[in-house]
Amino acid sequence: MSRPRPDRRRILLLTEGRTTPLSAKTATGVIRYGRGRVVGLIDSTQAGQTAGALLDVGGDIPVCASLSQAPEADTLIIGIAPAGGTLTSGMRGVIREAIGRGMHVESGMHYFLSDDEQFVRLAKLSGATLTDLRKNTERDVARFEAFDPGCLRLHTVGNDSCVGKMLVSVELARGLAMAGCDTKFVATGQTGMLIEGDGCAVDSVVSDFVGGATERLVLAAQDHKAMVVEGQGSLANPRYSGVTMGLLHGCLPDGLVLCYEAGRTEIVGLEPMLLPPLEQVAQAFLSAANLHHPCRFIGVAINGRLLSDDACLREKESVQKRLNLPAWDVVREGIDGLVGEALKLRRELGKI
């Protein structure tokens, strides 16, 4: 099957056994922002449901039990990325079938489809293509020759994984562009790469080279007036804080956006380990970022998906007072507030 133009693809998302907002982050990202049309999800444990009901996005997109019961499609994207990134046998079966049909299969797992002898053999027979978004050959340390001072570097950071950094990054880049400031979304994870069509999954780069890989992304984006570098993990999620730090120093941001999910008290995947207070997390980011480049927060992005409208309003007032920063629930209130703060920083720094 020859590869269709990305925006004409008909996509199935494999979310077997994990069609939930936290586990199916890649799926929700592709539904929201992906190029091409998502025609179905595959999860044998939730067949008959809809994406909208399970993920809060995607409306009537059906959840199907198997490939044979799903609408016709040319592309299968693995829509989940569990910690460690391994493949269950249920997922293997669907992938084998998709390869057998000659589909384009894209994966953001740490386990590489293109290293799997069975998949590779099948793909040779059928003409299927296998794309591993996390596969990389990054082998350069960062050089830190000066970045272009004319280009504003923004970076989204969070108090945890899975709080909405990617969504805020995409919205902020698009919002700035709409406001006349040509801005690049710099994708640093598999879902962002599916959306933007370029980028690097820095969490799968050998740790010595995370800074170098990030620097390369920044250098490639500097012909825009601004960039939003997607954050990964958090200094407050000790599992992934090395990735977070490599990224922070690799892009040396001028401005940060602090993303968090209201109501979350424990570190995702490490429950019952408690999240540190937001103030302490913000301080750790500032302390680390300012070692090498002057940097401040421009605002806070509240992920208020667990809150009622009223509760979200109270949360907003409270967090603005606590952090002395403006805050918005980007999904409820839109991105304009953060766009305004970003443009203000740009003027302050004389980049205009």
Place this chain on the structure above:
Amino acid sequence: MSRPRPDRRRILLLTEGRTTPLSAKTATGVIRYGRGRVVGLIDSTQAGQTAGALLDVGGDIPVCASLSQAPEADTLIIGIAPAGGTLTSGMRGVIREAIGRGMHVESGMHYFLSDDEQFVRLAKLSGATLTDLRKNTERDVARFEAFDPGCLRLHTVGNDSCVGKMLVSVELARGLAMAGCDTKFVATGQTGMLIEGDGCAVDSVVSDFVGGATERLVLAAQDHKAMVVEGQGSLANPRYSGVTMGLLHGCLPDGLVLCYEAGRTEIVGLEPMLLPPLEQVAQAFLSAANLHHPCRFIGVAINGRLLSDDACLREKESVQKRLNLPAWDVVREGIDGLVGEALKLRRELGKI
């Protein structure tokens, strides 16, 4: 050639073109603490010199132009680890010859000898063994089930790479053991692994798994009364700060030792990028470490190799006042001071 017991090995160190204290860190570490006897260095640009003259350690150990001009040996260790870790053609020639002789060749480079078809083919013929200290298959994220509260976790951190963290770690572990507190040196880099015979070069682990790899080292060391986890890079060296952070959160130390080289003003390898003030570096480490586990500095290790005795004394007084911490030049003054501070922390935390 059958592999000799580590402590009976006759070792040649390959330091081609880079026999200097900063570049030949692995060589100086093996000379100081390695198991086995170093009988020569190979550097065609410095033949006729001695290790003592070029590296300040190793006394009369000769620097030889080639393998054929060096004393007989069974082991060749690559004694340098340049940024990025590639192999020059001069080095390749010596390695080929060593393999041809059936020697044991050990390397800590990012470039793997055992992935080099020519080396592998030659080794098959001669019976040589190829050991890549940085090669790993780490694929586990950290779990953060509770560490044993009875075991004191110490961690050396620095304001830069190449300031003496490994030396201080080895000395502190040995000093604590001498004082009756059975202590494990936890090696996290290739030189430490050559010294200790185990460990993991965390800078070559895929970044998502640095915390997990570190956690595994800590869990394996908990049957000792204390451990000193060797630091890597620095939060203040933006090239490697991701590695540093992954390590810090992977071991969740009770106590830190701050290592720095007196007189250094620029970040090694990134000159003329300036080192941030020590106070700011110390604060960034505390800020990050205390997100997850209570932690304080127990003291400062001054690397005073560039200073006269008098200047070192003045530096010591000044840094003690600036950081409000006790400080010692471990090479000049020994490790007893830091051992005392570590034992004090152990008592404070009720681990005794």
